[in-house]
């Protein structure tokens with residue numbers, strides 16, 4: 578393999594100012610930039626105008642499966658000696674297929690550096706003033722996906738018992754069944770719950786409710802993906818000052 582290199586970059590939840598300095602430096606060094614759907618296009622201000630920018634999200638229109646296509650592109654450019662910036666939303670190793678991509682690149686003999694980003698599961702709640710851990714309110718935090726590859730369900734009772742904040746990615750389509758599972762598992766109906774769509778962006782919208790009512794509140798407010806669902810006592814710490822403009826936008 579020639580001296581090419583791949584930077585697997587997390588762009589954070591949306592607000593371009595949440596990029597790391599390391600990400601900005603790697604973007605400036607890149608010959609080729611591969612951009613995922615959820616990445617704020619404002620990151621392009623840090624890219625050399627001579628660099629090639631390729632949209633590789635699911636709406637990118639490639640014929641083969643997107644993942645295999647993206648991996649082939651990265652390997653091809655790195656083998657040609659190019660510096661490749663593969664930019665993903667949030668953190669590349671948090672529900673971002675970063676592990677699969679690093680493995681594919683290593684198998685092909687490419688050099689790869691991972692540059693962490695702020696994951697939306699922490700950044701979106703924080704935009705409402707919600708800390709995902711709080712020593713008076715929980716024992717920790719559990720990050721989970723609401724959309725598994727094989728439709729298997731988590732152990733709801735274990736999650737309900739865990740005493741941790743539950744932060745759910747990709748949970749909007751299955752929100753009602755997630756809520757039903759947690760209630761069945763023994764989590765209190767009055768447990769605070771918050772949902773943040775487009776967290777950290779000007780289009781951010783949110784609701785704060787309870788486990789029992791959150792699915793209705795989301796439907797009423799018309800919230801959709803991409804959104805983070807936070808379930809646990811910390812959700813009650815949402816800053817009403819920050820929430821009100823979001824609710825006003827809904828009304």
Ligand SMILES: C[S@@+](CC[C@H](N)C(=O)[O-])C[C@H]1O[C@@H](n2cnc3c(N)ncnc32)[C@H](O)[C@@H]1O
Pocket residue numbers: 590591615665666667668669670671672673695696697698701745746747748773774775776777778802803804805
């Ligand atoms: C495929 S996962 C990628 C997660 C990403 N790697 C991360 O660390 O945030 C996509 C999911 O992330 C969440 N997400 C991404 N950006 C978001 C944002 N700005 N606000 C709320 N949720 C977001 C949503 O749950 C969305 O369905």
